[in-house]
Amino acid sequence: MDRLAGKVALITGATAGLGRAVAERFVQEGAKVCIVGRSLERLKEIQNQLGDAVITVQADVSSLEDNIKMVNAAVEAFGKIDIFVGNAGIYDGNTSLINLPLDRIEAAFEEIFSINVKGYLLGVKVVLPELIKTEGCIIFSGSHASFYSAGGGPLYTASKHAIAGLIKELAYELAPKIRVNGVAPGVIATAMGMPKSLGLQAPSIISGVEKSLPLPFIPKSEDYSELYVLLASEGARAMTGTIIQADSGISIRGLVNTSGGSEL
Numbered sequence: 001m002d003r004l005a006g007k008v009a010l011i012t013g014a015t016a017g018l019g020r021a022v023a024e025r026f027v028q029e030g031a032k033v034c035i036v037g038r039s040l041e042r043l044k045e046i047q048n049q050l051g052d053a054v055i056t057v058q059a060d061v062s063s064l065e066d067n068i069k070m071v072n073a074a075v076e077a078f079g080k081i082d083i084f085v086g087n088a089g090i091y092d093g094n095t096s097l098i099n100l101p102l103d104r105i106e107a108a109f110e111e112i113f114s115i116n117v118k119g120y121l122l123g124v125k126v127v128l129p130e131l132i133k134t135e136g137c138i139i140f141s142g143s144h145a146s147f148y149s150a151g152g153g154p155l156y157t158a159s160k161h162a163i164a165g166l167i168k169e170l171a172y173e174l175a176p177k178i179r180v181n182g183v184a185p186g187v188i189a190t191a192m193g194m195p196k197s198l199g200l201q202a203p204s205i206i207s208g209v210e211k212s213l214p215l216p217f218i219p220k221s222e223d224y225s226e227l228y229v230l231l232a233s234e235g236a237r238a239m240t241g242t243i244i245q246a247d248s249g250i251s252i253r254g255l256v257n258t259s260g261g262s263e264l
Contacts, residue, residue: 003233005030008078010070012061012123013088015042017190018141021221022085022228027053029229031083034074036061061088061119067126081130083232086120087141091192092156093200100153100198107197108155116159120166131178138174139231140167142184144247160184164243171241179240181231186247189218214249214259 009026013019015037023033023046033054037043043056055077059066074081092112100108120140131138145151146160163182171180187209194200210216227244230236245251254260 001028002030003229003235004083007031007082007232008034008074008080009083009085009232010034010036010074010081010123010127011085011087012036012059012070012119013141014085015039015046017192018185018188018221018224019085019087020046021225022087023054024050025222025225025229026083026232029233031232032078034070034077034081036070036088061086061123062114064122064126067119067122071126071130075130080134081127082134082136083139084123084127084131084136085139085141085228085232086123088119089116089141089159089192090195092153093194093198094150095153095155095198095200097154100155104197108195111195111197112155112159113162116156117162117166120163124170128174128178131174135177137179137181137232137236138170139228140180140182142167142182142243144184144186144245144250146182146184146243147245148250167243168241175240179231179236181236181239181241182243183224183227183231184243184245184247185219185224186250187213187218188224189220212253212258214253216258217248219246219248 004026009031011019011023014023014035023035026033027050035046035054035056036059040058047056057070057073059070140163142163143151143160145157146164167180167182174180210218224246
């Protein structure tokens, strides 16, 4: 349980859901963690829970100034950064193009891409000098929507396809000093933030959706955290430009049957 002993991680979008599960798991594995989020209440709660192993920073990842603030805070507290996890993200409520209001589409595009894409790029740009020093690694949270349709509407899907492209390009640009990989979860039993520009509330998991999955259950955030530990550890020293698709088998669903082993 000490695979990340001596390491320092900076994780965005880490006050709830997947990001929080990853932060908690990193601490269990011996890492020090700078936890970044928007909710001051949640930041205080997680600080109390995890104690001296973490610091918390209230920040908006779409702001260059806030990215500088969070990197400086992590280095001041822990002396270095070995791991950057870009995880902050918002969903588009599966709003199709035909249902996107014409008077809101530009604002929605700017809001979703500012967090889901720009926030990742700014974070890497600012943290890069520290990662070069430590020969560290970068992990991005993608989605099954990074590869397939109907994982969201066109805005969310396009933003997650962009993350897949960023992983590949940055892995090329930053090798051999820095490894860049990603995790692409499928359905998760947690609510995502929604764009204010569309006035949407966070949707609940659609009842019965697990029946459409070859592995027919709804994973929790904790079911994915091990993958981040792997990518952050020496166990993944030969991996860069890799996106782990942990999507409950979405990519191998059959045309007639969801899976072929029901009679085994």
